[in-house]
Amino acid sequence: MAGEGAGSNAATRFRLDGRVAIITGGAGLLGRMHAEAVLEAGGIPVLWDIRGNAVAGAAADLIASHGGVALGQTVDITDQVSVGAALDQVVVRFGRVDVLINNAANDPKVKSGEDEAWMRFEHFPEAQWMQDIQVGLTGAFLCAQAVGTRLAAQSHGVIINVASDLGIIAPDQRLYEMPGLTRDRQPVKPVSYSVVKHGLIGLTKYLATYWADRQVRVNALAPGGVQTSQPQEFIDKVASRIPMGRMAWRNEYKGAIVFLASDASSYMTGATLIVDGGRTCW
Helix, strand or coil, rough: CCCCCCCCCCCHHHHCCCCCEEEEECCCHHHHHHHHHHHCCCEEEEECCCCHHHHHHHHHHHHHHHHHCCCEECCCCCCHHHHHHHHHHHHHHCCCEEEEEEECCCCCCCCCCCCCHCCCCCCCCHHHHHHHHHHHHHHHHHHHHHHHHHHHHCEEEEEECCCCHHHHCCCHHHHHHCCCHHHCCCCCHHHHHHHHHHHHHHHHHHHHEEEHHCCCEEEEEEEECCCCCCCHHHHHHHCCCCCCCCCCCCCCHHHHHHHCCCHHHCCCCCCCEECCCHHHHH
């Protein structure tokens, strides 16, 4: 049919063979999963993280378990010079870059024995706010600016901004309530997290229209919470608010990442793919 894109076979359109994908926050829980997904689809994951030993170890683990090629780089995504230097190294080594996954974010949590009151909006520290915005939004902006400019110049590429179901809805603060504390001392999901995740969806729409004529597609992924080592009481409370009755397993977003990064989503831009077990339906 006239006008059809190349490679109409559905299975092959999910392949990322030879494509280079930069993943920020690459040493983190989901960053590693995103990198694994890229590698399993035939691509080359480049993990960026400020934690040098951790990101080098994550890349080495990927190669040991899956074979192929992976690279870990120590990068401060809040520093334009650091981002630019790392990108130059990627292009020198691989001769290309095809995908940016803006995954890095702060998610401040209460530490054992710490006073929870600081998390509440009335007391939330300006320094913490600035740090969270710097990593989650400014970092995404700087990476999109550097990598996206290159993608636009070559007239192809993909940017994926990892938002959250909390970029769609407000946090249900009842999930974090602790017995025996007055309301003004109850822990909450910090305001900065919601603002960052909503902001990433806004950035997605802006860039999708800004670079549409340069064949750069920009979408957001809004994942739900991942079950890790949280207290069982918390897991049960979250699960009760999800139609599927559970939190996500850590590997359940890999398919979404491959879909958004590959030609399988070739007619999709400016959208937010929600993968949350149905939580935002309620």
